[in-house]
Amino acid sequence: MSTILPIESSANPKLKRWRKIAREARAMRREGSTLVEGLHLLEVVLEALESPDRSQRPDVRAVMISEHATDEAGDLAIRLAERAGVRIYGLLGPLYDELSPVEHGAGCMCEIALPAENPDDAAPWTDDLLYLDGVQDAGNAGTLVRTAVAAGVRTIVASPKTAQLWSPKVLRAGMGAHFGARIIENVTAETLRSRFAGRILAADARGGEDLFAAADYTDAGPVCWVMGAEGPGVSEEALSVADARYYIPIEKACESLNVGAAAAVCLFDARRRRLARGAL
Template structure:
């Protein structure tokens, strides 16, 4: 590992990383993503990812556990806390972060249990849904154009490491979903078919729609089945991340 002590904010690597952090979709230009905190770095390492660069504070370098994490990269920068804060989007910055090269976008696996995101806007919702997908064994996530950037800092934080175990494809059009050989299933408040009363297709692709507009008509027309989630409390609808967790759990439960 090459270890450099950096005190200038004009260091080229720090300048590049600040630009990457500032733009939610910046990873699309650089082909790399910035992750912050030891939890995310450990999650990446556990899934076989290796950072190209680690940045840690001077205080973190004195912590044997964090210093050992820095050795996972071929290069590490040790910086004052004030410089690290410039790379952080957190109110309380972490002490360590890493830059990871992103793999090429995967081709759609026609037979895989999948999750389709239709123009979801909220980064927290998207990250929480990815976390549920990973938890319930759905490894393919297909995001249509208009969905929040999957590798943006906010989505990555909300995903809590789920990204590193998923096949993620984004920027897709509705017609791209023709590559799926599994049935598409959506939730709807306009059906009497309740999710827990049906035998769900397995595998399938669950479709989660825009927070305000729901699933687009063009995508709904491709769905083989629509199901409802009971809401005895009388609410009009569930948060999309909560709905996704329920649907993915029920699919998992029925698979046994």
């Protein structure tokens, strides 16, 4: 049975460090760490620790529970701390809440190391991709990661202006999908073009081909869907490297779809076409 180390002061150095990681993308990158909150997410982390592929196993650095944690959350935290061989910290309620990405957290979280992409790795990307082009809303970004993985697209590439995909809020909205994905951040449209060995498709409400009426675009190797931010849509930079533009034939009365809904339609259109051809 693990001993729970109490943290009762707002000035505790560990707490101060976690607070920075929770709030500042810069601190998150500097420390190479993020926070994962919630029962479901910790279950996913626990499961990923058993992965036969070592590179898929998260590097858990600490486990934290709130004094208000339910028995279920407490048990899970203890199992995770034991499995990862790390310490477990018991935080006063208000201190825990400062770290939690949601108002009424589950009472358990952990710190994990950010998975590092090897910067010298210049191998071409040969799988299907999703490129997030300036998606800044954390909830949308997390949903996009989740939807991509569900659609079988496991490599998610993000432009420099996109939300930090490993931030606690994006992780929370991703519901664990991050741990089944390869996430590559700070990639310009130019780099995407030079490294991706397939067709780049922009989802663009302003024009292009009707997505549903278009000929099969999945029969010539991997595809990369590009999703832009709400409002501005796909950037000029990304449009300039796209091989094709498609619009979703929505009702005229309506201006646009939420980016999460649009991505679901595009990613599952590609999946439907592949399934129909027996290519999956």
